[in-house]
Amino acid sequence: GSTIGILGGGQLGRMLSVAASRLGFRTHVFEPGANPPAADVAHALTTASYEDTEALKAFAASVDVVTYEFENIPTSALDVIEALKPIRPNREVLRISQDRLTEKDFLTGLGLTTAPYADVPDLAALEQALADLGAPAILKTRRFGYDGKGQVRITDATQAAQAFAEMKGAPAILEGFVDFTMEISVIAARGLDGSVACFDPGRNVHREGILRETTVPAGIPARLRTDAIILAGRILNALDYVGVMGVELFVTPQGLLVNEVAPRVHNSGHWTQNGCATDQFEQHIRAVTGWPLGDGSRHSDVVMQNLIGDDMDEVPTLAARPGTALHLYGKAESRPGRKMGHANHVKPQQA
Numbered sequence: 079g080s081t082i083g084i085l086g087g088g089q090l091g092r093m094l095s096v097a098a099s100r101l102g103f104r105t106h107v108f109e110p111g112a113n114p115p116a117a118d119v120a121h122a123l124t125t126a127s128y129e130d131t132e133a134l135k136a137f138a139a140s141v142d143v144v145t146y147e148f149e150n151i152p153t154s155a156l157d158v159i160e161a162l163k164p165i166r167p168n169r170e171v172l173r174i175s176q177d178r179l180t181e182k183d184f185l186t187g188l189g190l191t192t193a194p195y196a197d198v199p200d201l202a203a204l205e206q207a208l209a210d211l212g213a214p215a216i217l218k219t220r221r222f223g224y225d226g227k228g229q230v231r232i233t234d235a236t237q238a239a240q241a242f243a244e245m246k247g248a249p250a251i252l253e254g255f256v257d258f259t260m261e262i263s264v265i266a267a268r269g270l271d272g273s274v275a276c277f278d279p280g281r282n283v284h285r286e287g288i289l290r291e292t293t294v295p296a297g298i299p300a301r302l303r304t305d306a307i308i309l310a311g312r313i314l315n316a317l318d319y320v321g322v323m324g325v326e327l328f329v330t331p332q333g334l335l336v337n338e339v340a341p342r343v344h345n346s347g348h349w350t351q352n353g354c355a356t357d358q359f360e361q362h363i364r365a366v367t368g369w370p371l372g373d374g375s376r377h378s379d380v381v382m383q384n385l386i387g388d389d390m391d392e393v394p395t396l397a398a399r400p401g402t403a404l405h406l407y408g409k410a411e412s413r414p415g416r417k418m419g420h421a422n423h424v425k426p427q428q429a
C-alpha cells in the first residue's frame with residue numbers, strides 16, 4: 079500500500095492516521111513539537127523543524143502524497159515538498175486561508191457574504207474602520223489565530239488605541255460584530271475527480287472563542303441547509319479543492335454569512351465518527367489518495383462535546399454512559415483551554 083505524509087501531529091493528525099490505517103495506508107507525520115498526539119498511531123514520525131530542508135526532503139521522499147492538519151505551514155517548507163510530491167489540498171488553498179484578509183477577499187470575490195471587514199495596517203486605519211463599521215466590532219490578527227486567540231472585542235471607539243496595542247504589531251483586520259441567531263458549519267469534501275459530498279450541517283456553540291459543542295441535526299429549515307451545502311460546494315470548486323474543508327457560517331435573519339474556512343478536517347466534524355458510515359477523517363484520506371468519496375450520510379443524531387482542560391474530570395462518568403463514544407487524544411498534560419478529547423453522544427435515528 080502507499081504512504082500518506084501528514085504535516086502536523088496534533089489530534090487531527092492522530093485521527094487522520096487512524097483512518098488511513100483502517101484503509102490499509104501507512105502514515106508518516108512531520109511535527110516539530112515534542113510528544114505529538116499523532117506519535118502513538120503514525121507509522122513514522124519526523125520531529126525536525128520546518129527549516130530543516132534535508133528532513134523535509136527525506137519526509138517527502140518517503141511518502142506518495144502529502145496533506146496537512148493545520149494551515150500555518152511555512153511557505154518555504156511547502157516549496158521543498160512540492161518539488162517532490164503532490165500536496166493536497168493544493169498550495170493556493172493554503173495561501174488564501176493562511177490570512178483572514180486574503181480569505182475574506184476571496185470569499186466576497188465569489189459573491190458570498192462575510193462580516194463587514196477592513197484591513198487595519200495602522201491606528202489611523204483602525205479609527206477610520208471603526209467609524210465606517212461601527213461598534214461593537216472585533217479586531218483579529220490576520221494570521222495564526224485559532225480558538226479565539228489574537229482577537230479583541232471593541233465595544234466603543236475610544237478603545238481603539240488600547241486594542242491596536244494588543245495586536246503587538248501583528249497585521250490585523252477589523253470585523254463588524256455579527257448579531258447571529260446561531261452558528262453552523264458544513265464539513266465538505268471534494269474528490270480528485272471533482273465530485274463533492276457534504277456532511278449534514280451541525281450547530282456549533284462556542285464559549286470564550288473555543289468550540290464546546292456541535293449538534294446534528296442543526297435544527298435549521300431545509301432551505302437554509304441547502305443554501306449552506308451549495309455555498310460550501312461553490313468554495314470547493316472555485317479552489318479546485320481536494321480533501322475535507324470546514325466552512326464556518328453565521329445564520330442571520332438576512333441569510334448565511336461565511337465566518338471562516340479551514341482547509342482541513344475540522345473540530346465541528348468530529349460527530350461524523352459516530353454518526354456516519356464514512357467519517358470526515360476517512361473522507362479526507364479517500365480524497366487525497368484518489369479513492370471515491372465514501373457514504374457520509376448521517377445515520378444518527380449526535381451531540382459532540384469537546385473535553386477541554388478540566389472537562390477531563392468527567393471522563394469516568396462519560397465512559398460509563400450508554401450511547402456515548404469517547405475519543406481521547408493521549409495528551410499527557412491538561413491545561414485550561416487545551417483540547418484533550420471529545421465525547422460523541424449518539425442517538426440512532428428511527429428508520
Ligand code: ATP
Pocket residue numbers: 193216223224225226227253254255256257261284287288326337338
Ligand atoms: P477557530 O478555532 O474556529 O479557528 P478562530 O480563532 O479562527 O477560531 P473565529 O472563528 O474567527 O476564531 O472566531 C471564534 C468565534 O468568535 C466564532 O465562532 C464566533 O462565535 C465569534 N466571532 C468571531 N467573529 C465574529 C464576528 N464578526 N461577529 C460575531 N461573533 C464572532
Ligand code: MG
Pocket residue numbers: 223224225338
Ligand atoms: Mg480559525
Ligand code: MG
Pocket residue numbers: 326337338
Ligand atoms: Mg472559527
